[in-house]
Amino acid sequence: MTRPEPPPGRRTRGGRSRREGRAAEWLAAAFLMAKGYRILGFRLKAPFGEIDLLAAKGPVLAVVEVKRRATLEAALTAVSPEQQARLRAAGQALARGRPSLSGLELRLDMVALAPRRFPRHVRGLTSRE
Template sequence: MTRPPATKPAARRQQAERLGRMAEAKAAMLLRLKGYRICAQRWKSPAGEIDLIARRGSAVAFVEVKARSHADEALASLGAHQRRRIVQAARHWLAANPDAAQCDCRFDIVLVTPYQWPQHIANAFAADDQ
């Protein structure tokens, strides 16, 4: 009995990278339609990466984008460690952008699932929870 050829790890990473970029593009489009201005995409800091940083009025949203086959899987995939990393990265961004420090900051999630409109969860978690 022969096994199907295994997918190479590099090919899987490339596929995951493409999926992530597509999900982030869909999330950015949704946020723009809701009146947000995208300040940064894939913003990197020593603490980690923030998928999207969006602003609407006096609110700045640090957005984590999760793409899974089901919304509940996507929501469950954001663990405590990842939330802490996002909060730390947001602090780095705020230090680099002092004009935004006076804004109302929050942490949002956009869930991207196949064949459905992305789901935006505003204020999904608080920095104090970390």
């Protein structure tokens, strides 16, 4: 059984979105490295979801969600409490599976990006319930 062809233009938009997302992750990684973070991984698959960036600085292991939107304000509000819970669980599962990460304090961070705006790093993302 074959899949039906996507509507015209859909495949192009999907590829463009994927490329823009990866470019945003690289920009966020460079921004964090300039702030002294070590990037430990990109797009890491974990039991509860995918982690955009895994970074470490001092005693902190940061699970970093990268959001690129048309405005910085939209990017800053783009992570739901449910997504935050999934990301925390994914980070915990990943850390449990890597002995080298034991002893580090797990923290959920976000890097928000928007065109012609300086990136914003939010440390210790908390739910807005």
